[in-house]
Amino acid sequence: MGTRMAVAALATCATLLAATGCSSNFGNDKEPEQDKAAKQKLTVLIATSGDAETRAVKAAAAAYAKQSGNTVSVEIAKDMNQQLAQSFAGHKPPDVFYVNSDQFANYAKGGSLYPYGDRISDAADFSEQLRNSFSYDGKLVCLPKDTSTLGLAINTDLWKKAGLTEKDYPKSWEELRTVAAELTRNGVTGLVTSDEYQRLGVFMQQAGGWLTDPDQKKMTADTAENAKGLAFVQSLLKSGSMKFAKQVDTSWGGEALGKGKAAMTIEGNWLEGGMKLDYPEVKYAVAPLPAGPAGQGTLAFSNCWGVAADSAHRDAGVDLVKHLTSAKQQLAFADAFGVMPSRTSALKTYAEKRPAAKAWVDGSAHAQGPVTIAGFDKVLSQFNTDLQSLRTADPKRILADLQRNGEQAIAKGN
16 A cells, blocks of 8 residues: 555545554654643543443543643444444544454554553563564564453353362363253253354364464464364264354343353353342352363454554553553453553452453463454454354364465555
8 A cells, every 4th residue: 555645545544443543644754843831731532341431431531631741532333344444444533442452453554542551661561462462573563451361151050050170170071062962951041152262263273273373473373273272172072062142032042041041151240240230149150161182272362552653642552551551450440441551560469459350361371462463353253143143054174264265465554
């Protein structure tokens, strides 16, 4: 896109919306003029999980405003990716904003993000895996705002009714197969989770596989290890001891667990907030995910705090991000809406305060981060579509298609 005229590039960006991360710097090598006023007006755009998160972010922004003298306005996105892409193309991006991991590389490649990582003196307090997830061309671009991992959530009442105890929490695939079968009775399915790689991918990792190599330069989807992981899931689906959330008339694993339609589900620590809000009477426990042939494995998720390259308030924006990602503020966010801190130091404090979250916290040690390759969001969308038919489809064919689509995306991105 760098060889096209500015007008054509911006038109393309507006058309593709979330598929690209275009910057309004096209055709202009000059840096945006920075606002050096004593007091500056910052706009923050977030995609919120609910009222608790909205209130917490607004409270944090208000505290920063009082401390700094700057004004901060927090806006709630209806469609984060679309609104960001349109704002980049229209020369009016928010100063600070959430960046989804699946769109991060698109925006970084397009020059829309200000890479402020070298201005964070204690960046090493964020895990290497998280820093790698939000690095581009060898530079840490933005700080992860929090982190989440997956665990095995168990409805303890249904567990006890089946004559099981804590000693029966599954530690291997075969133990998971056994208890899932024992728990499938009287309208209850042993294991229910969503039909997407963000959940099913744990079985690929536990089998020793993953979508790409660690540097995300090469596709590694079409392998025997990944096929073994999906084949195990397929065997559970065929037996009836595992179902996807939609098959039991629910939208996600937490709803299935809360409504008593699932004895177990695979979910992240956001489950805590959802269960507290919607199903406060349901008792549950979270155990580590069972180990596969290659050992333990889980997936890690995060967004980052982006600062717009075109913002006239970049310095103030970075200052605000430092406040929002401080250990104290991350622990406040954890209290408010259940996310785990992305700072290693704060995560330790979080674990001490929440022993029930031990499985999620411990999962950070063997968690696989998200794929952040420009244009890869379309590849993952197709992969998720293919996984919906995993019960009857050929896992090897699904992975071959993923391999081919991913190779094409990587080739275009380089």
